Amino acid sequence: MDVPLNWYLLLSAALFSLGVIGFLIKRNLITVFMSIELMLNAVNLSFVTFAYQWHAVKGQIFVFFVMMVAAAEAAVGLAIIIAVFRARATLSVDRIDLMKL
Amino acid sequence: MNVPSLHLWLIPILPFAGFLFNGILGSRIPKRLVTAVGVLAPLGSFLLVLNAAAASMISAPESCPSCGPAATAVALPHVETLAHAWINLGTLHVDFTLALDQLSLVMLLVVTGVGFLIHLYSVGYMGDEEGYARYFSYLNLFLFFMSVLVLAGNFLLMFVGWEGVGLASYLLIGFYFNKTSAAAAGKKAFIVNRIGDFGFLIGLFLLLAEFGTLTFRDIAWKLNTMASFSIFMHAGALPFNPGLGPIPSTGLLTVTALCLLLGAAGKSAQLPLYIWLPDAMEGPTPVSALIHAATMVTAGVYMIARMHTLFDHAPFALLVIAIMGAATAFFAATMGLVQTDIKRVLAYSTISQLGYMFLGCGVAAYSAAIFHLVTHAFFKALLFLGAGSVIHAMGGDQDLRNMGGLREKLPVTYWTMTIAVFTIAGFPPLAAFFSKDAILYAAYLHGPTGKLLWFVGLVTAFLTSLYMFRLWYMAFHGKPRKKLGHHHATPVSMLIPLVILAVLSFCGGWIGIGNVSSYLAPSVGAPRRMSAANAGPELLLTLAAVAVALLGWYIAYLYYSRRPEQPAQLAASMPAGYELLVNKYYVDEIYGAVIVKPLFAISKYGLGGVEFLLGGAAWLLGGMAGFAGMILQRWQSGNLRSYAAWLTAGAAAVLLFALVPWSAVWPASLHFISKVAGH
Numbered sequence: 001m002d003v004p005l006n007w008y009l010l011l012s013a014a015l016f017s018l019g020v021i022g023f024l025i026k027r028n029l030i031t032v033f034m035s036i037e038l039m040l041n042a043v044n045l046s047f048v049t050f051a052y053q054w055h056a057v058k059g060q061i062f063v064f065f066v067m068m069v070a071a072a073e074a075a076v077g078l079a080i081i082i083a084v085f086r087a088r089a090t091l092s093v094d095r096i097d098l099m100k101l
Numbered sequence: 102m103n104v105p106s107l108h109l110w111l112i113p114i115l116p117f118a119g120f121l122f123n124g125i126l127g128s129r130i131p132k133r134l135v136t137a138v139g140v141l142a143p144l145g146s147f148l149l150v151l152n153a154a155a156a157s158m159i160s161a162p163e164s165c166p167s168c169g170p171a172a173t174a175v176a177l178p179h180v181e182t183l184a185h186a187w188i189n190l191g192t193l194h195v196d197f198t199l200a201l202d203q204l205s206l207v208m209l210l211v212v213t214g215v216g217f218l219i220h221l222y223s224v225g226y227m228g229d230e231e232g233y234a235r236y237f238s239y240l241n242l243f244l245f246f247m248s249v250l251v252l253a254g255n256f257l258l259m260f261v262g263w264e265g266v267g268l269a270s271y272l273l274i275g276f277y278f279n280k281t282s283a284a285a286a287g288k289k290a291f292i293v294n295r296i297g298d299f300g301f302l303i304g305l306f307l308l309l310a311e312f313g314t315l316t317f318r319d320i321a322w323k324l325n326t327m328a329s330f331s332i333f334m335h336a337g338a339l340p341f342n343p344g345l346g347p348i349p350s351t352g353l354l355t356v357t358a359l360c361l362l363l364g365a366a367g368k369s370a371q372l373p374l375y376i377w378l379p380d381a382m383e384g385p386t387p388v389s390a391l392i393h394a395a396t397m398v399t400a401g402v403y404m405i406a407r408m409h410t411l412f413d414h415a416p417f418a419l420l421v422i423a424i425m426g427a428a429t430a431f432f433a434a435t436m437g438l439v440q441t442d443i444k445r446v447l448a449y450s451t452i453s454q455l456g457y458m459f460l461g462c463g464v465a466a467y468s469a470a471i472f473h474l475v476t477h478a479f480f481k482a483l484l485f486l487g488a489g490s491v492i493h494a495m496g497g498d499q500d501l502r503n504m505g506g507l508r509e510k511l512p513v514t515y516w517t518m519t520i521a522v523f524t525i526a527g528f529p530p531l532a533a534f535f536s537k538d539a540i541l542y543a544a545y546l547h548g549p550t551g552k553l554l555w556f557v558g559l560v561t562a563f564l565t566s567l568y569m570f571r572l573w574y575m576a577f578h579g580k581p582r583k584k585l586g587h588h589h590a591t592p593v594s595m596l597i598p599l600v601i602l603a604v605l606s607f608c609g610g611w612i613g614i615g616n617v618s619s620y621l622a623p624s625v626g627a628p629r630r631m632s633a634a635n636a637g638p639e640l641l642l643t644l645a646a647v648a649v650a651l652l653g654w655y656i657a658y659l660y661y662s663r664r665p666e667q668p669a670q671l672a673a674s675m676p677a678g679y680e681l682l683v684n685k686y687y688v689d690e691i692y693g694a695v696i697v698k699p700l701f702a703i704s705k706y707g708l709g710g711v712e713f714l715l716g717g718a719a720w721l722l723g724g725m726a727g728f729a730g731m732i733l734q735r736w737q738s739g740n741l742r743s744y745a746a747w748l749t750a751g752a753a754a755v756l757l758f759a760l761v762p763w764s765a766v767w768p769a770s771l772h773f774i775s776k777v778a779g780h
Contacts, residue, residue, distance in 0.1 A: 020749055023745050024742065024745055024746060024749060025742075027742075032745075094740065094741075094742070096741060097738075097740050097741070098739065
């Protein structure tokens, strides 16, 4: 019993779209951050799918790279979020707008 | 053949080292050291030139194989190339070439010899002045450029010297830069010279276009070869032109020669461009003696003699030179008649004498012109140095009307000046008698126009005698018209050059025009029709010249010694003529109205339009950028979710661009897409 390729890809597209929507409409900084992680993992899923389909190991290697970058990004991003929260006592993206002209 | 090196490069380099030393360290070292460096550098150059002269003289009796081991014998022309390929561009090839031949050797002897004497004189004259070291560094700089000009083996190197002496002249005219008139005079000299240099430069380009080289020897060789081949070609004996390229037409050569002439007229203060020289008297007097009488202003004559082959092939240009010279000589002499500033009298006299030299060049008597150049360097330097001595004694007053009776106060100056005055007036057996006579004789022999030119020259000789004796009587004879405040004793360093120059002015002419022409013949060509066939007219002409000189002396004696009130009455009797002369024919005013004022107006209003266009364009571009920024800055909202939205929209746009089958939607776009994609 083999799951068809399309299903994986549809799941990946659905996860990615959810990530984009969350990225656009969520106000909490942590949720936005999680949405970004969701998009990354959706892409990872499609990488793995294609690697399995073509029996090529390149896609899987690439996934490792993405996970590594995502881990680093999470570390830096969470540190920034904590710093922002300490300074402003809020995590609403609409109120973190000091950089505007 | 092993040609010994004369180390020609040292001749210009020594004064340049002096310039650097005094220019950089001058204000921090004792005055004695400044003097030593400033005077020894030109002396070193002079000794080197003497050495070169001696070396070339030894070889003068040609074919002397036995005197080979002496090894200092040098054949002229002697060429030394310092560094190969100064400029190497396509067919243009220019080297740092120094060339010594008879002409440049004579010129160098004058430049470094008189130059050294004037440096020596300056030690006494400038002793109490501010900026003593600056003065000597400029003077050394001048000698450097002047010897480069004279030694140059090609036109480009000569141009370097040509511009350089202009710079040194500018710096020294404006030496007292606190004085507005001195600064303005420096600027005037520089700008008027630029007009001449413009012509000079155009002439260089034309030469380059016609001959493909700027080396004097190559140009002269090509011209001579072309001339001889063109005879064959006209005879039909030689159907082709052996590797010389197209022969420039006489018209083209004439234009080239006239362009070069414009440069010479600017540098040598000839008729349309002479106006800077009288104002140049704002500089210190030794500078007037060296630069604006003895050496720099004769550069134009030197250049014409150097390039005489070209002028010989352009008869019309020669005629222009002759007429320009005669006219300048005459008009400058009339202006000199009424000047009251002792240095300005001498300045107009210089212009007038330069006119004589141009006249000599114009009638193809180059050796006579160079002969006069040399004697003029002696007696005019002497006149200026004597005038400097007078001014020194008068405590800076230059007005002839305040002088008088200086004979007892300044005996050495008086006697040396007397020699100079008699020399310039053309009395035998003094130097200028011989050289002026040679020029006038050559002019007389030069066809029908020559007779007219000779007559103008003769009248000028009369005027010269008149204004020089006027100066002599007003300054040295009669009663003192002003009490001398503090009478400076003239230092010995000022007297020695006076005496040496007086001796040279006295004896300088005894070489004789015959010897001068035969010595200079390899450089400037054998003089035409200067044979002794008609000695009769020559004697008559000489007598006429002496007669007008005597007449000038007599009239000056009548008007300025016996009845000093007479000149004022004469001036009052014809006010129009007198006003015209005093105001120097209103030439400065005419130039001011015709050239300077319109130029200022154009600069002020015309250039305003240009500024409006340029400024407007700049303003428009700046405004557009500002406007775009004003709109685009709204993107920079600082709102995180708007950034996210734009990011997503951009990604969506890229996706859309990739997915839409453009070739189906719009076939013509295929080409563009393939270009963008890089296929």
